[in-house]
Amino acid sequence: MLGGSGKAEGKRVALVGGVLIDGTGKDPLENSVVVTNAAVIEEVGRSDKVKLPAGCHIFDVSGKTVMPGMMDLHVHLSLGDEPIVPRGGVMCGLEQSLPMLGIQVFRRARRTLEMGFTTVRDVGDWGYATVALRDAIAGGIVEGPRVLSSGQMITATGGHADLMPLWLERTDDVTNVADGVDGVLKAVRRQVKMHVDWIKFFATGGVMDSYDEQEFTDEEMATLINESHSKGRRVCTHAVQSRGMLAAVKAGVDTVEHGSYLTEEITELMIEKGIYFVPTLYAPFSLVERGSEFGLPQAYVEKARPLLKPHFESFRLAHQAGVKIALGTDAGYTPCPHGTNAFELELMVDNGMSEMESIVAATRTAAEALGLAEKLGTIAQGKWADLIVVDGNPLEEIKTLQREEKIALVMKEGSIFMNRLPD
């Protein structure tokens, strides 16, 4: 039934005999049963303790693992597949029409869902394509993961996402470029007007450009974050270097993205303020290790190379200090193709997390960072039935989650979107 919708339609489904990883970090439960009823999880337990309701559809998942649908908190669905065009030229994706972008974001999101990611947060699109996608998926027009959209990224003049050269004819009224207190207020309100879920801004420059240590002033950041919060939006920030990252953390950002040069001062503040870290280890890794394969000039690969070690060390520092870490990849931006998101778990394990901790980062902690932990991220009675069945045990081999043929079933809010299980 690959590609079928398998709508829940009030039917009960029982997954019987699998190893249950519930997303809380607790030891796995062998020989488990999970019963879903329409969009929610009705019962969870050991198979000798749970009485299966009459008339439910039973899947035998012995030898397999049941776990929550994974979440990627850092994707760019507007980007991907095209060769990377470095700054100074037209940014990848921007040469396409908006309707084509809309088609592309749908295809990439669908691929991500099939690979076991039932929720994604898009942290910067073109033309609000992911706002439309979110609504189309939520409204049942197309199938895909749950999408939380940040719309367009807010950047300062000359900042990381100010992509158009000044000599191009343009007005100064570019939607995502903002300067000064009034400028950032307007930028936030424009995003809210377009019904974004999150606000994304740049605290620092990026790997590929000027290594700007701090993109917005302290005052601009505080205004941007306070205004977003007052409009009920959480805020994520791209932060590579320490200075701008510290300023964003002091100003009360909700999630720090990339965090290549974390310091002890920053990690302590993040813990104190309950700020989440989305490390995107995949981003610098792919840039350095696979950049050339994806058509990136060698000079750019070499520019990114010195970043890799400190970025990984930052992750280790945050993990050891006890910062809350949620999974994010940067899928679409660098050579991280959509659908390969689970590679991030392998990199987290390579850099000191246990397999279980990496799964918690992809499930419970990710749901907490999104403010959705009451409904998502763990498998428990009453939660939304977002779960996947994996052929094998990712606690023994974390790479299992990257293998398409091992993702045996994907369920989102009780609907089965992908199923390789024998009937």
Ligand SMILES: [Zn+2]
């Ligand atoms: Zn990004």
